[in-house]
Amino acid sequence: MDRRQIKTRDAIFQALIALLSEKSFHRITVGEIIDLANVGRATFYAHFETKDFLLKELCEELFAHVFEAETGSAAAHSHIFDCEAPDSVFLHLLQHLRKNDNHILELLSGQSNELFLLYFKENLKELVKGQLSGMKMEKPAALPEDFWVNHISSVFVETVRWWIDHNLDESPEEINEYFLQVI
């Protein structure tokens, strides 16, 4: 692929990330993004159909990293974690978030960044759906499967939200403990 494309695409992403740590998404204008990214207006729209698509693609790129690392640690590299229960996937997720790679946490916080949490939950649901069978936490018989998947994902996301709102005072281990208690 043309290096120019990669360069501008990345510049736009970085600009959006920088702006997102200042203000909420719907207050950010395309003008600000292209200014910070040093990119022509036409160029922006050549890359992204609209501002919302930009956010969506950014989320996919970011979460792909996080979740790929996670499924990797539970599948391909499972020998490393042999001794651990599949539940620890969540602990690893929390630790990974805490490391704050790519400023994901900064994005997940902020005031009206509900879209992030929505995308986050979508990805998480896929992960949960895949790992459900091997998990310690058994589904109560009376519940529909997709309800159960949705529930686990929701609780995790909301737990992370609570964690963020508390400035990450607690350790990932504590949060994981909280999470497991309420499941």
Added chain:
Amino acid sequence: MDRRQIKTRDAIFQALIALLSEKSFHRITVGEIIDLANVGRATFYAHFETKDFLLKELCEELFAHVFEAETGSAAAHSHIFDCEAPDSVFLHLLQHLRKNDNHILELLSGQSNELFLLYFKENLKELVKGQLSGMKMEKPAALPEDFWVNHISSVFVETVRWWIDHNLDESPEEINEYFLQVI
């Protein structure tokens, strides 16, 4: 208060509600609202500083009804429900939602109406905080109180979201059962 104010304020609310059942909030324009409400542009801004504040006030008005009826049934009119556990507050909430008064459910669904769920959760948290002591569901000792409040509220909201996404196929009793099971 001047009857004119009440009239236009209500007209604007009704217009917004009508529009919200067609499209998501951020796609609705002030122009559409004042057209449907038959209200001058200046009048709109005399009532609401901005479109977001309009939404906020609408939510407060709507949810005030729902939750007031609920706290009423558990406090003032508690003699009616004497024989019931405080947990049934949630069942009543679900039934009340199902009746679809003021089209609340239509508003809670829709695509990007995350703000509604956010406001809904805010109000719910207050309710939960107040009723926590009398509830059957005891808090595990190791958990902070506000974490527990947040958790219960989150799960309820997400349960309602799931319910809505499933077109309310299930009865309020079933949903309440699901909810109690996962708590």
Added chain:
DNA sequence: CTGATACCGAACAAGATGTTCGGTAATAAA
């Protein structure tokens, strides 16, 4: 080296926001 193409930058129409102002009509209070 050469053709393709990604970028620039400037301009553009279309549409939304929030404000202003003079005039009209409904309201509350006397």
Added chain:
DNA sequence: TTTATTACCGAACATCTTGTTCGGTATCAG
């Protein structure tokens, strides 16, 4: 009923944002 108040109208307005267009330039892959 009369009077002073004030909510509303409607139309215009500056401003900002969006998304598109186009000719020229620089960079890329082959």
